[in-house]
Amino acid sequence: MDISRDEQRVLHALAQGGNITPIKDHKGRIIAVELYNRDGWMIPAFTLLLFKKLRSKKAIASQDGHPYRITRRGLELVRSEVDNR
Numbered sequence: 024m025d026i027s028r029d030e031q032r033v034l035h036a037l038a039q040g041g042n043i044t045p046i047k048d049h050k051g052r053i054i055a056v057e058l059y060n061r062d063g064w065m066i067p068a069f070t071l072l073l074f075k076k077l078r079s080k081k082a083i084a085s086q087d088g089h090p091y092r093i094t095r096r097g098l099e100l101v102r103s104e105v106d107n108r
């Protein structure tokens with residue numbers, strides 16, 4: 024399965040230790056999401072549509088109410104990149 028460049032960027036940030044924090048309304052529905060990298064910086068180019076696409080591909084998941092993290096399936100989808108650190 025081929026994934027878009029934006030999905031690739033998000034999965035790469037998650038593979039390095041980032042997480043996705045959902046923002047919910049009073050009924051418990053997700054209305055917005057925030058992507059944080061491993062250093063705690065928010066990545067602003069992450070949208071709710073991109074979140075839904077990754078969740079439908081089972082590339083991200085949340086367990087026991089914790090923030091969304093990359094799954095084993097997401098690690099299979101992400102192509103390795105050389106880190107510039």
